[in-house]
Amino acid sequence: MDKALQHAASTIDAALLARVVKGDQQAFSQLYDHSSVLLFSLAVRILGNHEEAADLVQDVYLEIWRKVSRYDIGRGTPDAWLVTLTKSRAIDRLRAKGTQGSRAINPPETTTAVQVTDPDPIPLGTQADQDLRSAVGAALAGLPQAQQQAIELAYYGGLSYGEIAAQLNQPLWTVKTRIKLGMTKLQAALKQWQNEGSPQ
Amino acid sequence: MKHEELEESVPLYAAGALDRVERQALEAHLLSGCASCHSTLKDYQSIAALLPLALSPSKPPRSLKAKIMAERSPEPIPAQSVPSDPARSSLDPGDWMDHLFPPEAPVQSAALPWALGVGLLLIVAVGGYFVWDVWTQRSSDIAKIQQLEAALLEKSTKLAGVDREVGDQTKALADLRNELQQRAHEAAETKERLAQRETDLEETRTQLIQRSGGRTVETPQDEFATLLRIPNVNAISLIGSDIAKQATGFLLYDSRIQKVWLYSVNLPECPTGTTYQLWAIQDKPVSIGTFRVDTGETTHLLVKKVLNFTLAKTFGVSLEPSGGRSQPTEPMYLLSRS
Numbered sequence: 001m002d003k004a005l006q007h008a009a010s011t012i013d014a015a016l017l018a019r020v021v022k023g024d025q026q027a028f029s030q031l032y033d034h035s036s037v038l039l040f041s042l043a044v045r046i047l048g049n050h051e052e053a054a055d056l057v058q059d060v061y062l063e064i065w066r067k068v069s070r071y072d073i074g075r076g077t078p079d080a081w082l083v084t085l086t087k088s089r090a091i092d093r094l095r096a097k098g099t100q101g102s103r104a105i106n107p108p109e110t111t112t113a114v115q116v117t118d119p120d121p122i123p124l125g126t127q128a129d130q131d132l133r134s135a136v137g138a139a140l141a142g143l144p145q146a147q148q149q150a151i152e153l154a155y156y157g158g159l160s161y162g163e164i165a166a167q168l169n170q171p172l173w174t175v176k177t178r179i180k181l182g183m184t185k186l187q188a189a190l191k192q193w194q195n196e197g198s199p200q
Numbered sequence: 201m202k203h204e205e206l207e208e209s210v211p212l213y214a215a216g217a218l219d220r221v222e223r224q225a226l227e228a229h230l231l232s233g234c235a236s237c238h239s240t241l242k243d244y245q246s247i248a249a250l251l252p253l254a255l256s257p258s259k260p261p262r263s264l265k266a267k268i269m270a271e272r273s274p275e276p277i278p279a280q281s282v283p284s285d286p287a288r289s290s291l292d293p294g295d296w297m298d299h300l301f302p303p304e305a306p307v308q309s310a311a312l313p314w315a316l317g318v319g320l321l322l323i324v325a326v327g328g329y330f331v332w333d334v335w336t337q338r339s340s341d342i343a344k345i346q347q348l349e350a351a352l353l354e355k356s357t358k359l360a361g362v363d364r365e366v367g368d369q370t371k372a373l374a375d376l377r378n379e380l381q382q383r384a385h386e387a388a389e390t391k392e393r394l395a396q397r398e399t400d401l402e403e404t405r406t407q408l409i410q411r412s413g414g415r416t417v418e419t420p421q422d423e424f425a426t427l428l429r430i431p432n433v434n435a436i437s438l439i440g441s442d443i444a445k446q447a448t449g450f451l452l453y454d455s456r457i458q459k460v461w462l463y464s465v466n467l468p469e470c471p472t473g474t475t476y477q478l479w480a481i482q483d484k485p486v487s488i489g490t491f492r493v494d495t496g497e498t499t500h501l502l503v504k505k506v507l508n509f510t511l512a513k514t515f516g517v518s519l520e521p522s523g524g525r526s527q528p529t530e531p532m533y534l535l536s537r538s
Contacts, residue, residue: 025269028269032265033265036260036264036265037257037258037259037260038257039252040258040259040260040264041252041255041256041257042252042255044258045252045255050261054264057260057264058264058268058271061272062268062271065268065272065273066273076245076246076249077246077249079250080246083248083249083252084245084248084249087252091216132250132253133253136253137253137254140251140254141254150217151215151217151251154212154215154217155215155216155248158216159217160217160218160222161212161218163219164217176212179212179215179217180208180211183211183212183214183215183244183247184211186251187244187247190247190250
């Protein structure tokens with residue numbers, strides 16, 4: 001992905017993270033407000049449980065606070081760092097539970113109840129954030145079902161392509177190709193979205 | 201794994217789909233400084249980081265923020281003092297950026313340059329030794345190959361020499377065989393000519409018989425000539441004694457027909473009232489027959505029918521009174537060689 005797309009894909013301002021690095025508690029609070037929904041959604045999707053997800057997200061933010069000084073904008077967007085950290089911790093926890101196979105296939109808990117019963121609306125971010133969400137959703141939905149399934153089993157289930165092949169009873173190379181093709185199509189679709197004039 | 205294989209595994213790495221071994225292989229490759237794979241991974245990691253945006257958003261519990269804010273330490277830990285957690289997986293999500301994009305700031309540990317230097321030196325030393333060992337082994341192998349090639353060339357030369365000798369001998373053998381065939385052919389032709397001559401002789405003899413009115417005309421000389429061609433006839437040579445040194449004789453004996461031929465040459469003329477007598481001497485002399493040599497006669501052929509005397513060892517001719525005697529009374533003129 002080129003830098004323009006990376007910039008467009010970032011929902012968190014790098015300057016905000018820079019303030020956090022300096023120990024700005026207000027900035028850390030804003031960082032939480034900007035990213036917690038995304039990270040919590042990811043944790044719920046992987047762990048399939050709100051309480052565990054909340055516990056995990058708490059650990060992740062504490063780790064962010066401790067290690068934020070190591071972050072360098074030149075190495076990746078703030079979103080990438082936070083998402084990758086959260087995903088990794090969630091997968092570790094999932095593996096520790098030994099239930100990654102079933103969790104990956106089962107659909108995650110719906111958030112409908114939370115949305116309905118919670119009087120506070122979910123922050124949707126800027127229009128650019130919403131456009132980006134739509135673009136990613138469209139790109140993922142545009143993949144063939146088999147490719148989408150293979151990517152989600154790997155990404156959210158923490159399964160290797162060998163484990164996915166065994167679970168789906170498919171040849172190794174088939175699963176490998178599905179993931180590779182899927183990732184490549186996602187990259188192409190998002191680049192096209194960027195080139196067609198996404199909000200900067 | 202080859203670079204192409206590793207680069208192809210980058211999208212799977214970003215999606216988290218590689219197993220532990222493959223993941224570690226790619227990480228080692230990335231840490232070796234492959235800029236191409238670094239760039240590719242950065243792109244795919246950015247894509248992977250966007251995937252959660254497609255999820256239905258879930259709002260965390262309201263109390264969570266307060267707990268986090270309460271439990272965090274007063275200040276973020278400076279980068280230099282962030283401890284590493286050895287119990288974590290090889291490439292944590294927060295660490296992958298550090299792994300793949302090392303900070304440009306001065307290295308954190310003063311011992312690191314020394315360790316890197318020593319490590320590099322060790323690698324160079326091991327690599328140099330390996331190259332030297334391979335080169336030495338290769339030189340030794342080349343020398344062995346050259347020796348084998350020289351030995352092979354020598355053997356080939358010898359083999360070529362042996363081949364030439366065998367070829368020469370084969371040619372000589374073929375020449376001998378041809379010559380032998382030629383001789384056999386000539387012998388066959390000679391035999392054929394001889395048979396033709398005998399046929400001609402037989403025809404001539406038949407014509408003579410017809411001209412003589414059916415009587416068989418066979419002179420002693422003819423019979424003697426025929427005897428010479430019969431292989432079963434015994435031939436005995438006689439020489440003259442002191443009283444007839446010029447005389448010689450030749451005796452033929454055919455046991456099948458019990459017949460003797462004596463051909464004498466240069467025997468003295470028989471005086472009146474005498475005759476030559478031929479003796480076969482075994483235990484004692486046995487008379488075979490008598491003959492005369494008249495004036496002017498230098499040769500004489502005696503043909504006699506006799507009994508079997510194959511045991512006779514000696515033959516002789518003596519001059520006896522006319523009519524002959526039962527035992528020799530005079531010295532021998534001719535005597536066979538013992």
